[in-house]
Amino acid sequence: xxxxxxxxxxxxxxxxxxxxxxxxxxxxxxxxxxxxxxxxxxxxxxxxxxxxxxxxxxxxxxxxxxxxxxxxxxxxxxxxxxxxxxxxxxxxxxxxxxxxxxxxxxxxxxxxxxxxxxxxxxxxxxxxxxxxxxxxxxxxxxxxxxxxxxxxxxxxxxxxxxxxxxxxxxxxxxxxxxxxxxxxxxxxxxxxxxxxxxxxxxxxxxxxxxxxxxxxxxxxxxxxxxxxxxxxxxxxxxxxxxxxxxxxxxxxxxxxxxxxxxxxxxxxxxxxxxxxxxxxxxxxxxxxxxxxxxxxxxxxxxxxxxxxxxxxxxxxxxxxxxxxxxxxxxxxxxxxxxxxxxxxxxxxxxxxxxxxxxxxxxxxxxxxxxxxxxxxxxxxxxxxxxxxxxxxxxxxxxxxxxxxxxxxxxxxxxxxxxxxxxxxxxxxxxxxxxxxxxxxxxxxxxxxxxxxx
Numbered sequence: 001x002x003x004x005x006x007x008x009x010x011x012x013x014x015x016x017x018x019x020x021x022x023x024x025x026x027x028x029x030x031x032x033x034x035x036x037x038x039x040x041x042x043x044x045x046x047x048x049x050x051x052x053x054x055x056x057x058x059x060x061x062x063x064x065x066x067x068x069x070x071x072x073x074x075x076x077x078x079x080x081x082x083x084x085x086x087x088x089x090x091x092x093x094x095x096x097x098x099x100x101x102x103x104x105x106x107x108x109x110x111x112x113x114x115x116x117x118x119x120x121x122x123x124x125x126x127x128x129x130x131x132x133x134x135x136x137x138x139x140x141x142x143x144x145x146x147x148x149x150x151x152x153x154x155x156x157x158x159x160x161x162x163x164x165x166x167x168x169x170x171x172x173x174x175x176x177x178x179x180x181x182x183x184x185x186x187x188x189x190x191x192x193x194x195x196x197x198x199x200x201x202x203x204x205x206x207x208x209x210x211x212x213x214x215x216x217x218x219x220x221x222x223x224x225x226x227x228x229x230x231x232x233x234x235x236x237x238x239x240x241x242x243x244x245x246x247x248x249x250x251x252x253x254x255x256x257x258x259x260x261x262x263x264x265x266x267x268x269x270x271x272x273x274x275x276x277x278x279x280x281x282x283x284x285x286x287x288x289x290x291x292x293x294x295x296x297x298x299x300x301x302x303x304x305x306x307x308x309x310x311x312x313x314x315x316x317x318x319x320x321x322x323x324x325x326x327x328x329x330x331x332x333x334x335x336x337x338x339x340x341x342x343x344x345x346x347x348x349x350x351x352x353x354x355x356x357x358x359x360x361x362x363x364x365x366x367x368x369x370x371x372x373x374x375x376x377x378x379x380x381x382x383x384x385x386x387x388x389x390x391x392x393x394x395x396x397x398x399x400x401x402x403x404x405x406x407x408x409x410x411x412x413x414x415x416x417x418x419x420x421x422x423x424x425x426x427x428x429x430x431x432x433x434x435x436x437x438x439x440x441x442x443x444x445x446x447x448x449x450x451x452x453x
Contacts, residue, residue: 015044021281028247031255031278032059049289056286059252060279066119068253069146071109073125074153074162079181082230083153084122086238088114089262089318091330098124107131109142116315117260123147128161135161135168148249149175155182158211163218170220175248177226180211183236184229204236234264242268255279259316266400272317273396280388288381307348309388313395314344319402331406341405342398347391 022030022037030037036059043052070087074080081098090097098112107126114120125142133141144150150169152162158178169176186207191198208225215223224244226237233239246258258275261268314320318327319342328335339345 015041018044018285025278029254029274030251031063031275032282033251053286053289056282056289060282060286062252063255063279064119066252066256068117068120068249068257069123069148070121071123071125071142071144071147071150072153073127073142073150073165075127075129075159078127078153078155079230080124080153083151083179083181083228084112084124086230086233086262087122087260088112089260090115091326094326114260117256119256120260128165129159135165136171138165139168139172144169144172144174147174148253149177149245151177151179153179153181155180158214160218163215163220166215166220166223167218177241177244178211178215178223179226179228179241180207181228181230183207183227184232233262239265239268243271246271263318263399263403266403269317269396269399269403273392276313276316276392277389280385280392284381284385284388287384288378291380306387306391310344310347310391310395313392314398317395317399319344319395319398324402327402327406333406338402338405341401344391344395344398347394 018037019041027034036055040052040055040059043049043055072080072084081100082092084098085092085094085100088097092100096112096115098110107130109126110124112122112124114122123142128135128138131138131141152158152166154162166176166178183204187200187203190203204227208227211225212223215225226241226244228236228238228241242261246254246261249257255275255278258272261272263269311320315323318324321339324338325335327333328338
């Protein structure tokens with residue numbers, strides 16, 4: 001029952017191809033647990049096609065449905081709400097955005113759903129200092145068991161209560177991350193006060209080391225501090241923080257969290273692409289397995305699903321019409337201009353004449369779907385994988401093109417305004433005055449010399 005051919009008939013091709021594919025990924029990049037991979041390989045070794053198909057289906061369903069809960073805590077004004085909005089990919093004025101700059105009065109946690117990845121919830125927790133409980137009791141009150149990890153946010157320094165909270169989280173075997181926000185403000189203030197000796201890299205290093213020393217003195221071994229700006233996400237440590245969170249999550253939660261990240265760098269977009277490729281490969285492999293069973297393949301109609309898949313990818317990568325309108329508003333680049341430079345909306349519009357090879361492939365698919373076996377497996381896998389990969393790569397390139405188009409505009413409008421400090425203005429005026437004085441002296445001497453001649 002559940003076997004369509006013996007081990008000798010397929011020569012281990014299915015098992016070896018599955019094994020080889022996942023060997024290409026590091027453990028921290030795989031989107032299904034190793035035990036699931038081992039289980040699927042075992043089914044394939046035994047020739048149990050239905051068992052392998054069921055295991056892959058269950059793994060994909062688990063990825064789609066498993067909840068991800070992120071807790072964000074810190075004192076009022078530390079930038080919690082801005083960070084939550086950044087992680088959700090929404091602006092401060094967008095519908096459903098967390099309120100920024102509001103004094104914290106509630107003692108309850110507040111849930112914020114991600115706009116595109118419905119399984120991701122970010123929880124705004126009241127600062128530990130606002131609740132009259134020791135850290136361990138605080139964690140019980142905010143239901144610490146529900147969260148995958150904690151982000152402890154500060155804009156100045158971490159208080160004794162927050163450090164004790166980190167120890168309690170560590171004791172309860174949960175991951176936590178210290179995030180220092182508003183470093184762009186620190187740099188700007190430092191530049192105003194010490195314009196002549198200003199050294200961006202050195203200042204950031206001092207901020208980081210001061211926090212690390214404080215944390216170590218409080219018994220928190222080798223803590224990692226992430227210095228970020230909620231306004232300029234691609235700068236500082238925000239990309240490093242995101243990579244760390246993705247790596248530390250369980251495999252089955254890794255994929256959806258990766259997809260939730262904002263398109264702040266091309267590297268982030270590429271990582272989304274690589275993660276999506278794993279789900280596409282699993283779906284294609286499952287399609288190939290089903291095609292080994294006679295008649296099953298001929299009953300499948302994938303044509304209607306192609307457009308649905310394309311639209312799904314466009315939403316996830318932020319190049320659908322609604323996302324482009326938001327990007328246009330934020331970057332002040334017209335939405336119509338953005339729509340002109342992307343290709344995915346028109347990918348399915350062009351109708352090419354069938355070549356002889358394409359007709360032959362269709363006949364082969366029809367033949368294989370009736371007879372089943374390895375021929376059908378290869379054909380259906382190839383069709384499903386490469387078609388979806390074409391859609392994904394097109395959308396990925398669109399996301400990069402939009403990022404490039406808007407980055408320079410955003411930078412010129414608001415990113416790191418290069419205003420001269422008072423000291424810089426004084427230095428420039430001094431130089432200009434000196435230059436004018438020297439110019440007039442030289443001009444006078446030249447005129448005097450000419451008159452003498």
